[in-house]
Amino acid sequence: MSRAFKICATIDRRVWYLLIFVLVGFLLLHPVGFPLKVGPEVKTAYNVIEDLKPGDIVLINYDISAFGWDEIKGSALSMIPHIFSKDGVKVILFTDQDQGYIFLETTIAKIGEPMAGYDGFPWYEVHGKKYLEDYINIGFIPGFDKAIAALASDFRGLVGSTDWYGNNIISWLDENGVDAAQDIELILTLDCAGAQSSWVNYWYLPYNTKILNAMIGVSAPGSIVNYDAGMLAGIVISVRGAAEYQYLSGYYGAALVSMDAFSIIQFLLIAAIIIGNVGYYGWEKGREKR
Amino acid sequence: MSSFIRGKEFLLTIIIATSVFIYFPYFIESPAPIPQIESWLISTTVVIASFAVLVSLYTMTRREVMKITKRGKGWPYGLLMIGLAWFMIVVGVLLGKDASAFRFCADAFIIPGDATIYAILVFYLTSAGARAFKVRNLDSLLLLFGAFFVLMQQAPLGEYLFPWMGPIGSWMVNNVAMAATRVFGISATLGGIVLAIRLLVGKEMAMVGLVRREKD
Numbered sequence: 001m002s003r004a005f006k007i008c009a010t011i012d013r014r015v016w017y018l019l020i021f022v023l024v025g026f027l028l029l030h031p032v033g034f035p036l037k038v039g040p041e042v043k044t045a046y047n048v049i050e051d052l053k054p055g056d057i058v059l060i061n062y063d064i065s066a067f068g069w070d071e072i073k074g075s076a077l078s079m080i081p082h083i084f085s086k087d088g089v090k091v092i093l094f095t096d097q098d099q100g101y102i103f104l105e106t107t108i109a110k111i112g113e114p115m116a117g118y119d120g121f122p123w124y125e126v127h128g129k130k131y132l133e134d135y136i137n138i139g140f141i142p143g144f145d146k147a148i149a150a151l152a153s154d155f156r157g158l159v160g161s162t163d164w165y166g167n168n169i170i171s172w173l174d175e176n177g178v179d180a181a182q183d184i185e186l187i188l189t190l191d192c193a194g195a196q197s198s199w200v201n202y203w204y205l206p207y208n209t210k211i212l213n214a215m216i217g218v219s220a221p222g223s224i225v226n227y228d229a230g231m232l233a234g235i236v237i238s239v240r241g242a243a244e245y246q247y248l249s250g251y252y253g254a255a256l257v258s259m260d261a262f263s264i265i266q267f268l269l270i271a272a273i274i275i276g277n278v279g280y281y282g283w284e285k286g287r288e289k290r
Numbered sequence: 291m292s293s294f295i296r297g298k299e300f301l302l303t304i305i306i307a308t309s310v311f312i313y314f315p316y317f318i319e320s321p322a323p324i325p326q327i328e329s330w331l332i333s334t335t336v337v338i339a340s341f342a343v344l345v346s347l348y349t350m351t352r353r354e355v356m357k358i359t360k361r362g363k364g365w366p367y368g369l370l371m372i373g374l375a376w377f378m379i380v381v382g383v384l385l386g387k388d389a390s391a392f393r394f395c396a397d398a399f400i401i402p403g404d405a406t407i408y409a410i411l412v413f414y415l416t417s418a419g420a421r422a423f424k425v426r427n428l429d430s431l432l433l434l435f436g437a438f439f440v441l442m443q444q445a446p447l448g449e450y451l452f453p454w455m456g457p458i459g460s461w462m463v464n465n466v467a468m469a470a471t472r473v474f475g476i477s478a479t480l481g482g483i484v485l486a487i488r489l490l491v492g493k494e495m496a497m498v499g500l501v502r503r504e505k506d
Contacts, residue, residue, distance in 0.1 A: 066404030266445035
């Protein structure tokens, strides 16, 4: 018996690494399809986008850096096409991170296709929405919270007259009546660095702008606080939330596939904790006493 | 004149004026020029933030060059860091942000490297779960119970197999974790207000670089 306890207490960490590698790899390649329950906050987020009306302006913020892309991309690749699928809705793309525009373009390339006669950015068509007709990309503005505050206080002044690629966007903004923060109907912020709190401070509190927030797991506690306080219209938390959104919206992707691996790793973590404690009480503590 | 510009009073005047123009329109309905000045000041911070990137580049290069010349600990990494940073800058400035060489560097090095560092956390986390989460006292037992229920609630399979655990996990997230997050948020906000007031009354001049803090 003590031998079993000793094994539990002295399992090499590389054994755990190997187990994770094998289990994640196997379940990603051969998903089992464990059941998934859709949470109320994701349903609410879905309904907010579903309720968008023609003429509504949606501002999408990419608060995304490379480290969080794999975790947030499930939300990006399901929520953004959902927004683009809504008739008559106009979209402004923006990023508060220097790497953000890379992921923004990656997303557009994945969910859209080049417009007829064009073969590069920004000329992509997504769900029939064409660049400079239905959506624009104002790109990266440095300053993070300062940029978000400046967009709220002087939208046209900060955006200027050209988009990220140097195209004139004045007529687009004029035609769609985008003059100030009050003209934006909805903000979707995809967060790796917790930008939602700045959107709440500078957009929700003064202008009551609706904000949806998808975020990576480490940013979740701050977002849940603001969601429970009614300041965020809906939240999509990490890969789990993204999988739920993909299931709801029908834009299936890697987040949904990864849920099996996600479940198994959570169970493995619990098993590791139990085994560690069995080893600690059965052998390690006895050795300390001896 | 230059001594006046470098003086405490001048900086304090700027801080107070800026604060007045930012705070007042936020809370009080103000006449037309004041919100315009507020907008201008906020937009100006974006420009300052852009210059801050240059300052960070300068300090990073200076620090790493010093480390390399003195052959300090980890100097080869410093060499690699400034080499790659300046390569990206030169390529980006000369060829543009959409140039294939620039995108190649981002796609081939930055994105996979960054994602890998983040992804290996799961390996450390599980191995640490076996080694570190040991019930040594009541505090660690409570922590373990909290982790157990939240993990069960988060895992779709856990919620399916043990549906009664879901509400417990949700209660912990929405009440226990929420209370701690709010305490942190409120404390940080109060600290920020106190710091702002100290700055406005000239008692926190180290923040604007006028006073050096004494070393402990």
